[in-house]
Amino acid sequence: MLDFAEEIVLLQLDYAETRPIDLPLSAFEIVIAGAAVMELALRNRLDADLDRFFLIDQTPTGDAILDDALLLLDRAGAEFGPRTALECTSDHADAYRQMALQGLIAKGIIVERESGRYAIIDHREERELKDRLRQELLTDEIPDPNNVMLICLVEAAGLIGQVLTADEVARTRARVEQISRLDLIGHAIAWAVADMRFIVRH
Amino acid sequence: MDFAHEQAGDAIIVRLAGKLDGSAARTTEANLSQVLADSEPRVAIDMSQVDYLSSAGLRVLLLVAKKAQRAKGKLVLFDCCPNVMEVLSISGFDKLVPIHTGSAAAIAATR
Numbered sequence: 001m002l003d004f005a006e007e008i009v010l011l012q013l014d015y016a017e018t019r020p021i022d023l024p025l026s027a028f029e030i031v032i033a034g035a036a037v038m039e040l041a042l043r044n045r046l047d048a049d050l051d052r053f054f055l056i057d058q059t060p061t062g063d064a065i066l067d068d069a070l071l072l073l074d075r076a077g078a079e080f081g082p083r084t085a086l087e088c089t090s091d092h093a094d095a096y097r098q099m100a101l102q103g104l105i106a107k108g109i110i111v112e113r114e115s116g117r118y119a120i121i122d123h124r125e126e127r128e129l130k131d132r133l134r135q136e137l138l139t140d141e142i143p144d145p146n147n148v149m150l151i152c153l154v155e156a157a158g159l160i161g162q163v164l165t166a167d168e169v170a171r172t173r174a175r176v177e178q179i180s181r182l183d184l185i186g187h188a189i190a191w192a193v194a195d196m197r198f199i200v201r202h
Numbered sequence: 203m204d205f206a207h208e209q210a211g212d213a214i215i216v217r218l219a220g221k222l223d224g225s226a227a228r229t230t231e232a233n234l235s236q237v238l239a240d241s242e243p244r245v246a247i248d249m250s251q252v253d254y255l256s257s258a259g260l261r262v263l264l265l266v267a268k269k270a271q272r273a274k275g276k277l278v279l280f281d282c283c284p285n286v287m288e289v290l291s292i293s294g295f296d297k298l299v300p301i302h303t304g305s306a307a308a309i310a311a312t313r
Contacts, residue, residue, distance in 0.1 A: 047258045
C-alpha cells in the first residue's frame, strides 16, 4: 500500500527514460506538498469547509512525511487557506520527495541507477494505481474518496496523461471535473497547486 | 452526532442530527456501514437535523453511497438544510446521489 506522496512520485517517474518527467522542481515541490496535505485529510487530521482549513487532531500518524507536515500546519494557526497549507509545507517538499523515493526503493518498486535517476523495477503497483484511476475516470460509478483525492492531485500536477491516452483525456474532461469537485480539500488544494504551478512557470 | 434508524417498509430511514464533521466522521461511517450491511440495501438519510457538513463529512457520505452502489442498493438523502445543501451542490455530490424533499419521496426513490 502506497501513500499519496509515493503514488505521485511513482507517476512522475518516466520509467522509459528513468528520469523525472519535465516538471520544474519548484512546481513538483508544490505537488508533493499537496499530496501530504491531502493525505492528512484522509487520516482525519485535517478538515475543511467552504471557508477554511483547520486541524482536528494533532496526534502523530507515524509517517515521517505526514508528521512533519502536521507540525508545519499546526504552526499556521487555528484556521488557514489551501495556499497557506501549501506554502508552509512546500519548504520541506524536497525532503518529502526524497523520503517518498526511499519508501519506493524500500518496497522494491524502484531502484536508483545513478544520482537523481530512478527506474521502476516492479510495475505491479504502478499498473494497479493506473488501473484504479482509469476505472474511476472511464466509468460513471460513484468514485472512492481516496481515488477522488488522488485524481485531484494528478490533474493539478498535469500528470493525467500518465494515466489516460490523449483521446481518453479529451473524452473524460467532464468526468475529471466532476470527480475533482467531490472533495472540498482535494479541490481547494488542486486549485492552489495549479495556481502556484502557473506562477512558477511564468 | 446523533444516529438513529428505523425500518420503513423495505427501506431503512437513517436520522442524523448534529454536525457531520471530522470528529463525527468515523463513528457515523461505522454506523452507516452497519445499516448498509444487508444485500441490496435501500437507505434514505434524513438530513434535516444536520446543521453542518465539512469535507470529512462529505467524504463519509460519498463512501457510504459508494458502498450502497457496490451492494446493488440505493442511497438517497432528504430534507437537507440550506448550508448543507450548498456543500452538496458545490461539490457536485447532488449529481451523483439523489436528494429529495420529504421522506415519502425519498423512500420511493430507494426502489
